[in-house]
Amino acid sequence: MSEDKKLNMPQSLLLLLLIIGAVAVCIRLKTGGPMIGLFMSWIIIYLFCKVLRINYEHVVNGAYDAIRVVVPTLCLLMAIGVMIGTWLQSGTIATIIVGGLKLINPTWLLPLTLIFCAVLSLVTGTSYGSVGSAGVAMMAIGNAMGIHPGMVAGAVICGAMFGDKLSPLSDTTNLAPAVAGSKLNDHVRSMLWTTLPTFVISLVLFVILGISQTSGNYETGNLLTYIDALQGEFKLGFITLLPAIAIIILLLCKVNAVVSLGLSAICAGAVSFFYQGATLQSIIRVAYNGYSTSIEEGILQTILNRGGMSSMLQYVAIICFAVGMGGMLDRLGVLGNLLNAIVNHINSDGSLIAASLLVGYVTSLISCSQPMSHVLTGNMMKPLFKSRKIAPEILSRTLEDAGTLSGPMIPWHGYCVYMSGTLGVAWSVFFPYLFLLYLTPLFSIFYGFTGISIRHTDDAQN
Numbered sequence: 001m002s003e004d005k006k007l008n009m010p011q012s013l014l015l016l017l018l019i020i021g022a023v024a025v026c027i028r029l030k031t032g033g034p035m036i037g038l039f040m041s042w043i044i045i046y047l048f049c050k051v052l053r054i055n056y057e058h059v060v061n062g063a064y065d066a067i068r069v070v071v072p073t074l075c076l077l078m079a080i081g082v083m084i085g086t087w088l089q090s091g092t093i094a095t096i097i098v099g100g101l102k103l104i105n106p107t108w109l110l111p112l113t114l115i116f117c118a119v120l121s122l123v124t125g126t127s128y129g130s131v132g133s134a135g136v137a138m139m140a141i142g143n144a145m146g147i148h149p150g151m152v153a154g155a156v157i158c159g160a161m162f163g164d165k166l167s168p169l170s171d172t173t174n175l176a177p178a179v180a181g182s183k184l185n186d187h188v189r190s191m192l193w194t195t196l197p198t199f200v201i202s203l204v205l206f207v208i209l210g211i212s213q214t215s216g217n218y219e220t221g222n223l224l225t226y227i228d229a230l231q232g233e234f235k236l237g238f239i240t241l242l243p244a245i246a247i248i249i250l251l252l253c254k255v256n257a258v259v260s261l262g263l264s265a266i267c268a269g270a271v272s273f274f275y276q277g278a279t280l281q282s283i284i285r286v287a288y289n290g291y292s293t294s295i296e297e298g299i300l301q302t303i304l305n306r307g308g309m310s311s312m313l314q315y316v317a318i319i320c321f322a323v324g325m326g327g328m329l330d331r332l333g334v335l336g337n338l339l340n341a342i343v344n345h346i347n348s349d350g351s352l353i354a355a356s357l358l359v360g361y362v363t364s365l366i367s368c369s370q371p372m373s374h375v376l377t378g379n380m381m382k383p384l385f386k387s388r389k390i391a392p393e394i395l396s397r398t399l400e401d402a403g404t405l406s407g408p409m410i411p412w413h414g415y416c417v418y419m420s421g422t423l424g425v426a427w428s429v430f431f432p433y434l435f436l437l438y439l440t441p442l443f444s445i446f447y448g449f450t451g452i453s454i455r456h457t458d459d460a461q462n
Contacts, residue, residue: 005054006333009341015334018044019325034412035314038321045328059331066327067320070369073414074319077312079261080132080422085307086268088291089283091234091276092243093140098230100141101223107214109147110206113138113155121163124251125170130160131422132261133247139423140303144226147213153425154433157408158202162436165400166191172370176399179378182392190393193453194401194443202435229295239275243268306424315421322412326367338362339380349388350449353398356381357441360402368413373403391455401444405437
């Protein structure tokens with residue numbers, strides 16, 4: 001069997017249709033989401049290799065190479081689960097909820113969430129950390145206030161992605177210009193053209209949604225009941241905020257994200273032991289299985305009965321099978337066939353940028369990895385940008401507008417799985433409110449066809 005043999009275009013399309021069909025059927029039948037469908041994609045690829053006499057061992061090694069890249073994300077997911085469980089037991093989440101219910105006007109929760117997560121992500125350079133700390137807290141406050149969870153999650157994700165996309169400390173903000181051959185400062189300045197207008201529009205939309213959510217029949221009477229119930233189950237005070245303060249300081253000091261989450265969880269465990277009176281056995285049990293409240297109020301049960309490493313294992317499985325599938329499809333030449341078909345229809349700056357965005361979405365859809373999307377898209381489109389003398393920061397900006405922002409919009413992408421698992425909200429619930437993510441590429445296309453902000457290399461020479 002040949003290791004060099006690739007699929008042709010019809011075979012690639014047939015394979016993709018079978019995989020998409022398997023995933024769609026599992027989602028439609030509500031049998032655990034896309035996990036089983038993604039698992040079946042490995043079997044489908046195996047059968048393809050046997051029928052076409054392609055060396056499956058060579059192909060599956062592509063899956064293992066791809067999974068190796070996302071191992072840090074898998075560890076991060078499980079660390080988030082541990083941290084959420086221990087934060088709940090220590091009273092950290094309860095303290096934040098009570099403080100938020102007392103201090104924040106429900107009408108302004110959504111725009112405040114957007115701004116808070118954007119600033120934290122911009123300063124720390126990580127959307128993961130922003131979502132895992134500020135995002136979890138704002139979701140809990142929003143749920144207690146009766147605000148639509150999809151809207152709150154949308155505000156969290158938009159804010160986190162805005163900061164991560166523009167922060168010089170972010171890995172994607174450094175990877176995109178490295179691939180495109182542009183300077184970091186030029187790259188960030190170029191991204192302001194597409195990201196700032198969409199952030200302002202998103203802020204206005206979330207203000208409108210916040211007003212609509214708290215008008216009419218909105219009742220705040222239950223908030224006092226929630227506060228009394230939380231104060232009855234936990235000792236609240238400054239001490240219970242130490243785990244949250246710890247993780248923010250650690251992230252600002254650029255400590256490894258998994259280590260930061262782990263140290264925050266240990267701090268929460270110490271608060272549970274010395275302040276809440278929990279036993280060591282219960283702390284370890286909560287770290288794995290999650291917290292279970294004795295409060296009978298349904299809303300608070302939804303907020304508090306979660307967390308633990310075990311709650312993230314299903315998301316780890318989805319990422320493993322999805323990213324592995326992308327690695328195998330790359331080895332089979334499926335990505336190359338699709339990208340070549342797209343590239344052949346470029347005849348202007350606008351169509352080049354639109355094609356680059358499309359390629360970014362395709363590589364994200366199949367590879368389920370932001371770094372892989374940037375590398376594949378950048379390497380393919382870089383010669384075309386050079387031939388049209390378009391400045392490299394326009395390419396790096398385009399890589400981020402699609403490759404970075406597409407993650408939370410793809411149900412089986414590692415980013416989306418992380419956001420959904422951490423915030424406790426299904427993709428279908430928060431997707432309509434990801435305003436920043438699907439408006440930014442529209443601005444990018446608009447600039448491409450109008451020439452606004454599109455700098456050519458001749459411009460610098462003149």
